[in-house]
Each structure stands twice: as structure tokens, then as C-alpha cells.
Amino acid sequence: MHKIAFLDRTTLAPQIALREPRFDHQLIEYENTSSEQVLQRLAGVSIAIINKVALTQDMLAQLPDLKLVAIAATGTDCVDKAACQRLGIAVCNIRGYAINTVPEHTFALILALRRNLIAYRDDVLAGEWQKSGQFCFFTHAIHDLAGARLGIIGEGVLGQRVAEIGKAFGMQPMFAAHKGRDGLGPLYTPWDEVLATSDIITVHSPLTPNTRNMLAMPEFRAMKRKPLIINTARGGLVDEGAFVQALDEGLISGAGFDVTASEPPPEDNPLMRAAGRSNVVLTPHVAWASDEAQQCLADQLMDNIENFVNGVPTNLVQGAY
Template sequence: MSHRVVFLDRASLKASVRKPFFAEEYIEHQQTDSVSIVERLQGATVAITNKVPLREDILKELPQLKMIAVAATGYDVIDIPYCKAHGIAVANIRNYAVHTVPEHAFALILALRRNILAYRQDVEAGVWQRSEQFCFFNHAIGDLHGATLGIVGEGVLGEATAKIARDGFGMKVLFADHAPPKKPGVTFTPFADVLKEADVISLHCPLTADTRNVIGEKELKMMKPSALLINTSRGGLVDEQALIKALQEGWIAGAGFDVLTTEPPTHGHPLLEVRRPNFILTPHVAWASDGAMQFLADQLIDNIELWFKGTPQHLVT
């Protein structure tokens, strides 16, 4: 069998990607819209996708497709049950963002905990220049030392975030017992207790039926009014309308998000309209350090080549 490998959204990865050694054809498309997926994958045995969805209606038109390499950890864009039923191998990326995502989470946490945006706005507005002393105290500044970090998600990213919290800042860490599966060796705290006790909640879990809207109005109201909510995982984990209400009404002190339910938000999104110094939105770049992306690109092709050799790794099917 000859092998045709097609990368549907190459522009989503800023790194060098080598051609799989066995591929007679290796084709890269910078982006792929929904109407072009089937045409571009005709005859392909391997598809590479980051965010281009491959659902049953698409997959049933591609009888030659044998393997899908996801250029990300999350694989909610793939119809996993269909792939399992039809023998299509699906592999994802593991452990590539173990430094960059936790670092981004703490960038958000520090900026919000110390009200850096609010103070910068004041400086730009001339408040410092009009001050009668060397500094001013318009906004609360909270230390992280001794504060409690609640983590939803006990995978490598959750654990790496916990390590920074404990070792770097002297924080107490609670892992929320939120949904199966549970990881051996990790001590869990009831989800409700974490919501009530944590000074910062950081989300590091995949988007599944169990975790969709895991943080909604009920959960936001359980959090401390002084608490922060950080999401560098998936937009669907949080009810975004409830979050807007929580920020407007002061249920929580602030939020830092790197993800939205719809990406890119080409037709607008309510969180894009939030103009508050206690809310930071970044464009899904927590994962995207140069080093992390090259690690991802190398593992992506490793996954494909090991599948071809009959010794697959990182399968989710």
C-alpha cells in the first residue's frame, strides 16, 4: 500500500515538521475549511489535524484513512467512537506543554493577584503623577505565599502547576475530585470544598461530557469573592455567560482565560466585550512557546512513524 499523508491545518503549528519516512506523498495545507476536508483527504491513509474536525459524516467518505494524528493533546474534534468501530488509529500528543502551560497560568495568576492591569491603567491615566507620595494603593495586592490553589485535572499539566505553586510560591494545593478517571497517588478533595477554600482555581482537565460546564453559576457562587478563576485548558469547561455575570456582580475577584468555546471568535464572543482590569483573555497561546511547539512537531511525526512500524504510541482508540 502506498501512503499519502495530509496535514490539514499546518498554519496552526509554528515549528519544523519533518516528512514521515514512509510517505510517498506528504501534503501540507495551511488551513482547511469544512467543505474541503473530504476532497483533500481523498486517498490519504494518514490525516494530521489540530483543530479541523473529523466527524462521522466526513470519515465515512474516507475508506482509505487508517490513522489520524492529532497535533494537540485534546482530541474532541475527532469522532472517537466511529474511529474505534472502523479501525482508524488515533494518536494525540502527550506532555509537550508541561512547562509552557503552567507558566502561562501563573502569568495570569500573578497579573490578577497583584492587580497589575489595574495599576498600569492608573499610571497611563496619570494617577501616579498626581499622587502626593511616592506610591498609591488603589487596588488590593495579594501574595501567593500561603494562599490555596485548587486544581481541576490531575494530569501532567495539573501536577506541573501544583509543583510551581508549592515549590515556587509556597502555596497549599488541593486537587478537586471532580470526575473519573482518578489518578493513583494523588490525594483528592471534594470538588465543593475546593471551590469554597481555594484562593485560585486553575483548570487543567480535558473537555468531555463530564467536564463540560464544570464551572457554572452554582460553582462560581461557591467560590470566595476574593478568588480567581484560571482556564488554560478548554473553553467549554466554563459557562461563559455565568462567568460574565460573576465578574459583573463580584462573585469572584477576577479571571484569566486563554480559551473560548468558539475559536477563533470570528463572529464575536461575549467575553471579547469584557473590558475589566480583573479579566485577562489571551488567544489560546498558553501551549505555544517555541520549545513546546517543536517538541510537539517531533512527537507528532514520531506517532505516525511508530504506528506505521506496528509499535504505536499515544493511541486514544
């Protein structure tokens, strides 16, 4: 019998059904788990389900019964994958479930900012419509998406879907070549050109040592068209202090962020300080979280676990098995 522990069940909405695995098992669900509780809760466990709970090398070394870490998300930076590989622990993740929800959230942010919806809503609530004396008023610029240059950092399934939607709006999508590398084929536009010519830059990259703070002051200073910055991927991809400085200096025209470097962010986080501005929209890491996407995730999670137990593992993470 497999003992399974889900260490942070509240990272999925309560209305999302998590089916029981179709093999002999005991499943224990914990709402949340602190780092101090990990070893106790995974003692004797063969399958750990996690979303954001960190599993370090020291923890993994003390869990001899652990055979599989099933991540209820796509990102795997919460697990020491090299340690898992050394210890013979398989790691699997979720793939493809957010193909609609993240791109739709991306464009919700783009549309809100490009058309200044937040600023106009605030003005209406402040009585500016009545003061205008006419059927409309023009306190903020409004820009169409059609014809705008859309720089996409990250050419995976989400970046590709964003490009498709952008084309439907009449935008001109460009996939940025990897920072510091050009000549990667016809799909890519040179990194410096994307920075210099984009009206909107949206990030869809994984967080790795090579991508951390990929957008910082040198990049913001290279943005000639003062673009909107959209980040629905990982908070650490953008230097948050540099972002606020770029906003203050007028190097960018606004931003929509769904992620921060630490979550939840402390009150003194630069993005929290900027969130009150009408040209900044900060949402609480929910771009992935439509009910439809979460149910797809939950179903795929159980598929991964069942397939592993049946000897045909799926969605194994490279370098972790």
C-alpha cells in the same frame, strides 16, 4: 507509498520545523481547511494530520483509504473516535509536550491578576503616577501568592506541575475531587471544599460531556472566598455567560482565560465583553505555544506517524482503534 495531508499547518508557528517522515511518502500541507474541503483534500490519503479540523462520522465513512488520524494536539474532541473504531482508523495524539509552557502561562495569569498588573499599567499610562505626588500609589489591592489556597481541577501532568510551582511560591495546592464524587483517595479534596476555600481556582481538565460547563452559577455561588478563575484548558469547561454574571455580582474577583467555547470568539462572546476589565485577562489560546513546546509537539507528531507505519504505534487514543 503513504499519502499524508496536514489540514491546518498554520496551527503551528511558521518557525517550527516539521521534519519529513522517514518512509516513502507524499506530504501535502494546507494552511487551513474548511469542513467543505475535508473530503476533497483527504481523498486517497492514508494519514491525516489535524489540529482543530473536525472529522465527523459522515466524513470518515467516505474516506476508505484513511488509516491514521494524527492529532497535532492533546485534545481529541475534534474527531469522532467511536466512528474511527468502527472503521478501523487509528487515532493518536500528543502527550506531555506542554509540561512547562501551560503551567508557566497559568502562573503568568495568576501573577498578573493577583498583583493587579493590568490595572496598575493602565493607571501609569493614564498619568496617575504623576498625579499621586509621591514615589508610589495604591489604587488597587496587591496580594501575595504565599499562603494562598490553590484549587486545581484536573490531576494530570499539567495539574501536577501547577501544584509543584504553587508549592514553590508557598501556596497550598488542593486537587478537587471529581464533581459529584468524593472519597477518591488522599490526593483529593472534596469538590465543595475546593470551591468554598480556594483563593484561586485553575482548570486543567479535558472537555467531555461530563465536564462541559462544570463551573456555572451554582459553583460560582459556592465560592466563599471570591477566587480568581484561571482556565488554560478548554473553553467549554466554564459557562461563559454565568462567568460574567458571577463577575458582575462580585462572586469572583477576576479571571485569566486562554480559551473560549468557540475560537476565535465572536465579538458578542461574554468573555470578549468582559476582556476590557482590569481584573480579566484573555489570551488567544497560546498557553501551549512556547517555541520549545511546539517543537517538542512537532517532533512527537512525526514520531507517532513513523511508529504507526513501522507497526509499533504510540499514543493511540482509547476507543479509536
